[in-house]
Amino acid sequence: DGGITQSPKYLFRKEGQNVTLSCEQNLNHDAMYWYRQDPGQGLRLIYYSQIVNDFQKGDIAEGYSVSREKKESFPLTVTSAQKNPTAFYLCASSIGGSFYEQYFGPGTRLTVT
Amino acid sequence: AQSVTQLDSQVPVFEEAPVELRCNYSSSVSVYLFWYVQYPNQGLQLLLKYLSGSTLVKGINGFEAEFNKSQTSFHLRKPSVHISDTAEYFCAVNPGNQFYFGTGTSLTVIP
Numbered sequence: 001d002g003g004i005t006q007s008p009k010y011l012f013r014k015e016g017q018n019v020t021l022s023c024e025q026n027l028n029h030d031a032m033y034w035y036r037q038d039p040g041q042g043l044r045l046i047y048y049s050q051i052v053n054d055f056q057k058g059d060i061a062e063g064y065s066v067s068r069e070k071k072e073s074f075p076l077t078v079t080s081a082q083k084n085p086t087a088f089y090l091c092a093s094s095i096g097g098s099f100y101e102q103y104f105g106p107g108t109r110l111t112v113t
Numbered sequence: 114a115q116s117v118t119q120l121d122s123q124v125p126v127f128e129e130a131p132v133e134l135r136c137n138y139s140s141s142v143s144v145y146l147f148w149y150v151q152y153p154n155q156g157l158q159l160l161l162k163y164l165s166g167s168t169l170v171k172g173i174n175g176f177e178a179e180f181n182k183s184q185t186s187f188h189l190r191k192p193s194v195h196i197s198d199t200a201e202y203f204c205a206v207n208p209g210n211q212f213y214f215g216t217g218t219s220l221t222v223i224p
Contacts, residue, residue: 004156033212040122042203042216043157058211090156101147102212104156 002027004105006091011110013085021076021108023091029103030096032074036060037088037107046089049074050096078110085112115140117206119215126194127223134189134218136204146187147205147212148178157203163187174198194222 004025013019025032031050035043045058049068063082068074074093078085088109092102120135138144145164149157161172168180178189187204199222204215 006156009154035214040216042117043212043214045211048211088154092157101159101162102157104149104158106156107154109154 004091004093004103006089006105006108008108009106011108013110013112015112016080017112018080019078019085019110019112021078021089021091021110023074023076023105024072025074025091025093025103025105026072027093027103028071029093030071031094032068033092033094033102034058034064034066034074034076035090035092037090043090046076078112085110115144115206115208115213117204117213117215119202119204119218121218122216123219123221125221125223128196129193131192132190132194132198132220134202134204134220136187136189136215138185138187138204138206138213140185140206140208142208144206144208146178146180147207148172148176148187148189149203149205149214150174151201151203151217153200160189160202194220196222196224198222 007022033048034046047066049055065077090107091105094100094102116139118137126132147162148160151157163170163180171177201217
């Protein structure tokens, strides 16, 4: 079955540590996205990539980094510079183009203490 | 700048009753419109989308939405809800470069 996988489902880290969230898709989609979801705030775009080896900052990129070395993979690193990293992180992909819907992974809930 | 407003953060409704979840957007350009559903601790699933053509759009699970350009609205409706419809619903717009999501409406279906 085609889809998007995110691992792990739950992640716990100590403050000051960097952590990398995995996102893999086998839909052959060109574009991939990372969102952060907080209660009552909807989804906010962190980074997106329209093509391999290229990515752009979204609305809340500070404290995050990404890479896109393969079409299938778009890992997100939450660095120690992110002031409030505890959140639900969602990865998505789309064929490309504004009229194509985004397909979402199951999400990773990150808790930093 | 684009913005999406979901007017109701929480909507309780009795089982088998009709429901409407409201969504308004602001945009100076034409947009594509979407509704997504999210069950607890899961990703988002597409319910329906409006790209062009008929302003009444039918989606999965018996949901439909109507695009009203003059009122810049895209309200979601279902004539008879089930317990399984309890979830968070997100309206989203795409003016051509990026998705913008509303803050969500939590629908609770009461037995």
